[in-house]
Amino acid sequence: MRAVVYRGVRQVSVEDVPDARIEDATDAVVRITTTNICGSDLHMYEGRAGVEEGKVLGHENMGIVEDVGPGVNRVRVGDRVSVPFNIACGSCRSCVEGWTSFCERTNPVDGMQGAAYGYANMGPYDGGLGTDRGVEAVGWQAHDPQGDEHPELVLDNLVQVVKAHGGIGVIGVYVPQDPGAPDELAAHGRVAFDYGTFFTKGQQMGTGQAPVKRSGRSGREAARG
Numbered sequence: 001m002r003a004v005v006y007r008g009v010r011q012v013s014v015e016d017v018p019d020a021r022i023e024d025a026t027d028a029v030v031r032i033t034t035t036n037i038c039g040s041d042l043h044m045y046e047g048r049a050g051v052e053e054g055k056v057l058g059h060e061n062m063g064i065v066e067d068v069g070p071g072v073n074r075v076r077v078g079d080r081v082s083v084p085f086n087i088a089c090g091s092c093r094s095c096v097e098g099w100t101s102f103c104e105r106t107n108p109v110d111g112m113q114g115a116a117y118g119y120a121n122m123g124p125y126d127g128g129l130g131t132d133r134g135v136e137a138v139g140w141q142a143h144d145p146q147g148d149e150h151p152e153l154v155l156d157n158l159v160q161v162v163k164a165h166g167g168i169g170v171i172g173v174y175v176p177q178d179p180g181a182p183d184e185l186a187a188h189g190r191v192a193f194d195y196g197t198f199f200t201k202g203q204q205m206g207t208g209q210a211p212v213k214r215s216g217r218s219g220r221e222a223a224r225g
Contacts, residue, residue: 004129009047025071051120058129059085087115134158139172155193
């Protein structure tokens with residue numbers, strides 16, 4: 001599978017990593033469908049949280065259960081779940097008292113209670129920041145660090161990092177005519193992005209604003225799990 005991996009201060013990369021698998025009786029494997037970059041991920045990205053190189057980031061995850069261990073009886077294959085980032089045994093003193101965020105068994109780091117996915121000092125657990133889907137939320141005014149406009153910039157990056165047959169949602173605005181465009185193509189609403197790679201990877205793209213009436217009820221049910 002593809003995931004976001006920490007490689008040093010202000011350095012992350014999207015890499016192939018081993019697929020998740022059942023290791024203990026109480027494990028479940030979840031195919032990530034929605035994930036998020038948290039503000040606390042920036043603590044590690046900026047080198048201020050002591051995370052080790054090679055850590056797979058991502059502790060805000062939703063997805064569909066694909067496999068469960070023999071000790072799991074509350075979720076089933078096919079369930080849609082929202083995964084809390086805390087990892088807990090459920091049976092130590094802290095967990096029994098309701099303090100699962102301070103589980104006494106899941107974190108092997110000396111002096112630390114409580115474990116979490118994909119975070120510094122919270123145990124050897126990889127996160128779930130994957131790239132099945134990507135969102136273009138900037139639009140035609142995307143620009144490089146020097147301030148030069150490149151309407152294709154975010155699209156090109158997403159084509160590279162989203163997995164084969166993954167989806168790209170474009171909610172950033174693109175217009176049919178742009179009198180202030182950086183080139184003649186963009187002035188007429190034509191954006192030269194990396195369509196060759198997009199085609200080769202079999203990706204899909206959806207555009208426009210959210211059709212609330214169409215998606216409202218199903219979205220609500222998905223959120224409820």
